[in-house]
Amino acid sequence: MAKREFAEKALSPWMSKEGPDKDVVLSSRIRVARNLRSSPFPLLSTPAQSKDVMEQLLSVAESGRLNGLGELPTYRLEELTELEKLVLVEKHLISPALAGESRNGALILARNEDVSIMINEEDHLRIQCLYPGFQIREAWEYASKIDDIFEESVDYAFDEKYGYLTSCPTNVGTGIRASVMMHLPALVLTGQINRILSAVTQVGLAVRGLYGEGSEATGNLFQVSNQITLGQSETEIIDNLYSVARQIIGHEKAARERLLSTDSRPRIEDRIRRSYGILSYAGIMDSKEAAQRLSDVRLGVHLGLLPEANPEVLNELLVSTQPGFLQQTFGEALTPEQRDMKRAQMIRSRLATGA
Amino acid sequence: MQCQECGKRPATLHFTKIVNGEKTELHICESCARERGELIPGASGGFSIHNLLSGLLDFDPSSAAGAKQPALRCEMCGMTYSQFSKMGRFGCSHCYKHFADRLDPLLKRVHGNTVHVGKVPKRAGGRVKTKREIEKLKKEMQSLIAREDFESAAQLRDRIRELEKEIGA
Numbered sequence: 001m002a003k004r005e006f007a008e009k010a011l012s013p014w015m016s017k018e019g020p021d022k023d024v025v026l027s028s029r030i031r032v033a034r035n036l037r038s039s040p041f042p043l044l045s046t047p048a049q050s051k052d053v054m055e056q057l058l059s060v061a062e063s064g065r066l067n068g069l070g071e072l073p074t075y076r077l078e079e080l081t082e083l084e085k086l087v088l089v090e091k092h093l094i095s096p097a098l099a100g101e102s103r104n105g106a107l108i109l110a111r112n113e114d115v116s117i118m119i120n121e122e123d124h125l126r127i128q129c130l131y132p133g134f135q136i137r138e139a140w141e142y143a144s145k146i147d148d149i150f151e152e153s154v155d156y157a158f159d160e161k162y163g164y165l166t167s168c169p170t171n172v173g174t175g176i177r178a179s180v181m182m183h184l185p186a187l188v189l190t191g192q193i194n195r196i197l198s199a200v201t202q203v204g205l206a207v208r209g210l211y212g213e214g215s216e217a218t219g220n221l222f223q224v225s226n227q228i229t230l231g232q233s234e235t236e237i238i239d240n241l242y243s244v245a246r247q248i249i250g251h252e253k254a255a256r257e258r259l260l261s262t263d264s265r266p267r268i269e270d271r272i273r274r275s276y277g278i279l280s281y282a283g284i285m286d287s288k289e290a291a292q293r294l295s296d297v298r299l300g301v302h303l304g305l306l307p308e309a310n311p312e313v314l315n316e317l318l319v320s321t322q323p324g325f326l327q328q329t330f331g332e333a334l335t336p337e338q339r340d341m342k343r344a345q346m347i348r349s350r351l352a353t354g355a
Numbered sequence: 356m357q358c359q360e361c362g363k364r365p366a367t368l369h370f371t372k373i374v375n376g377e378k379t380e381l382h383i384c385e386s387c388a389r390e391r392g393e394l395i396p397g398a399s400g401g402f403s404i405h406n407l408l409s410g411l412l413d414f415d416p417s418s419a420a421g422a423k424q425p426a427l428r429c430e431m432c433g434m435t436y437s438q439f440s441k442m443g444r445f446g447c448s449h450c451y452k453h454f455a456d457r458l459d460p461l462l463k464r465v466h467g468n469t470v471h472v473g474k475v476p477k478r479a480g481g482r483v484k485t486k487r488e489i490e491k492l493k494k495e496m497q498s499l500i501a502r503e504d505f506e507s508a509a510q511l512r513d514r515i516r517e518l519e520k521e522i523g524a
Contacts, residue, residue, distance in 0.1 A: 040432045040447035122444070144474070151476050157448035160483050162462075163471025165448040169458075170465055172451075174473040204467075231468020336361075336386075 004080075005073070005111070007087050007328060010320035012113035012130070016312060019133020023302040024249045026181045026221070026315065028136040029092075030143040033166045033175035034125040034150065035157040041167040042103065042120045050104040050120050057119045060153050061108045069146065070110055072117075077105035086324030092130075097121055115146065122167050123175075125150065134245065136178055140238050143176075163230065173230030178238050180245045181210065185220040185299040186255035187248075189268070196248060197222075204228045205244055219291030219318075224248070256303060272300035276309065280351050285344040290321050294347075310354050317350055360387035429453040485522050489515055 015027070035041060036056065039049045054076070061072050077085065077098065085099035093113060098105050098121040108117035118126040127150075129143040157165040164175040171177070187193040197207045210221035224245055226237045259268050275296035279285070285293075298314050300306035319325055321343045327334055330342050358366045364384035371380050427436035434446035436454055445451065451458065459469045475483045492515050499508040 035448060037448060041445060043442070043444050044432050044434065044446040147474075148477065151478060155478075156476050158476050158483075159448075159451055159471075160486070161470055162451055163473060164476075165445075165451055167444045169443075169445070169461060172462070173466065173468075173471045176473075228466045228468070230462060230466035230471055233473040237473075 003328075004075075004084060006091070006093065006109060006113065007084055009316075010091070010325055011312065011316040012091060012093070014112050014114035014130060015132055015315055017132045019131060019135055021134040021249055022132065022311075024182055024184070024252050025134040025245070026132075026183060028131045028134060028139050029179050029181070030127075030129050030136070030139040031177040031179075032125075032127040032143050032147050033123040033164070033171045033177075034127070034147065035165060035167070036124050037155040037157045039124065042122065042124065043167055045103075047103060053124050054104045054106050054119050056154055057117075057125055057150070058106055058108070060150055061117070065149055065153060066108070066146070069115060070112070072108050072110050072115070075107045075109065077102060077107065083324060083328055087328055090322040090324050091319055093128075094118055095121060115142070117146070123171070134180060134249065136180055136238055136242055136245070140176070140178065140234060144234070170227070171229050174232070174234050174237060175229060176234055176237060177225055177229070178241050179223050179225035180241065182222050182224060182245070182248060182252070183220055183295065183298060184222055184248070184252050185295050186259055187252050188220050189259065190255050192251065192255065196251060200224060200244060200248070203240070203244060205241060218288050220295045221291075256299070260303060269305060272296050272303070272305055276300065276306055276351075279347050281348065282344045284340045285321075285347060286340050287321065287323075287343070290317075290343060290347065294318065308354070309351070313350050313354060317347060320350070321346060356382055358382065358384035358387055360384070427454060427457070482522050485518055489518050492518070 019025070019027075036053055039045055039053050042050055042053075045053065058074050060066060061074050066072050080088075085094070088094045088107070089096050089099050091113070093109060093116045094107055095118065098107070098118050102120050104120050106119040108115075108119070110116070114130050116128045116130075118128070127143050127146050129139045129146070131139045131142075159165055163173040166172050166175055184193060187196060200207050204227055205224055206227045207222055207224050210219065210223055224241065226241050228237065232240070259265065275293035279290075279293050279297060294314055294317055297306060297309055298311065301309050301311050301314070320329065323334075323339060326339055326342050326346065329346065334342060356366045358364050359381065360383045364386065366382035367385055368388050369380070369382050371378065428434070429446060429450040430453060431449035432446035434450055436457060439445060439450065439454065445454075462469045475487075492511050496508050496511040496515070499505075499511065
């Protein structure tokens with residue numbers, strides 16, 4: 001079977017575009033949760049009801065009403081293989097819940113993968129927009145536009161008091177979750193991360209590691225997002241996240257400067273070069289070590305210590321070294337041991353070709 | 356004891372399965388257990404936002420007192436409040452209406468608020484938009500009164516009355 005378009009490349013096309021503050025913020029994301037008035041939420045809907053919801057929502061894309069946004073192929077989840085679903089999860093284009101539990105789940109996915117619309121996940125409709133770098137406001141404007149297009153064709157569950165009604169009470173109101181994915185190695189190295197993370201949670205935001213939790217987050221990748229969806233407008237939610245993320249970016253950049261100007265510089269440089277060396281030549285690499293060493297190399301690139309490494313390749317490796325993607329690249333089911341060898345092989349060859 | 360699966364790490368998890376009197380034992384390490392998808396009590400996936408929420412929802416003084424009441428139930432989808440409090444998710448959009456009495460304290464705890472102030476859908480939200488317009492005009496009217504500009508305030512008052520008539524308030 002021919003590979004589907006989304007499975008061909010680990011790096012989503014939108015990730016290659018330039019974005020502000022890309023040395024700290026990998027991506028900005030908005031997720032909008034909506035439900036149709038006429039049907040129970042996916043949790044309780046019958047197969048016939050969820051099928052009807054799916055058809056209604058897919059028809060918005062298939063009838064061409066989203067055409068202004070570029071081409072948007074649609075996929076019914078039941079048509080996809082388990083491996084294809086896993087690849088979509090690893091690229092953060094769908095949630096594990098849509099891949100695993102949904103009934104009559106479907107996906108509308110833009111060709112350059114900056115828009116992914118999930119149908120029959122926890123809510124009937126979840127619109128997700130992704131932008132490279134720190135562009136959370138732009139992401140909301142785009143998502144809101146798509147939301148308006150759907151609203152022309154379907155009746156949303158909306159309440160005068162509670163706003164947009166969602167299956168989980170933590171999403172009711174605006175139904176939006178805004179998040180920025182940040183790489184914060186210098187704050188982790190200098191031990192400031194816990195102080196900053198606990199401060200962030202006190203202003204109504206949530207932080208979680210992309211892989212792992214708290215300060216143990218492997219790869220030093222953190223996702224900062226809003227928790228409150230009711231009683232604040234979308235603009236307030238996004239401005240709040242924006243200003244907090246802006247401060248974290250400032251702290252991270254200051255910490256990076258300090259790393260270079262103190263006595264610890266030789267040790268930092270050594271660590272970065274060692275990681276680059278190991279990634280370039282190792283034969284077995286588990287996912288945790290890969291995440292940590294790729295983080296070191298990423299820091300090295302942005303500190304100007306490793307001009308030979310290509311930041312885009314690092315972004316690509318974040319996804320292409322995940323189990324599903326490795327399996328699909330090498331075309332066979334892999335044991336954990338084989339996987340660690342293939343992962344090392346993948347990293348070696350991508351760092352060597354570099355482009 | 357070494358892990359039966361990888362033979363490298365010490366076995367820290369010990370499973371005993373008895374199926375029709377047939378006993379099988381499995382001794383493996385945590386990372387192999389994860390790979391195999393064996394259930395580790397209290398480990399990954401066992402705790403979610405929904406569990407946390409249901410903790411909040413269970414806090415219900417009337418049920419704590421042991422008073423027998425007819426189950427609060429959504430008339431549209433049939434979900435009871437106690438099912439909702441176990442799952443942390445509503446069954447349909449009408450649950451919000453049917454559980455309204457218990458909802459505000461919960462929403463207050465989760466969001467610090469109970470009233471939506473954000474985006475309003477273009478078609479379904481006409482009434483809400485008018486209501487917000489009225490709120491805004493009332494505030495303006497108050498400040499006009501404070502500045503003793505009664506003529507402009509009277510104009511606003513008439514406009515407010517018109518809008519209130521429109522939505523039947």
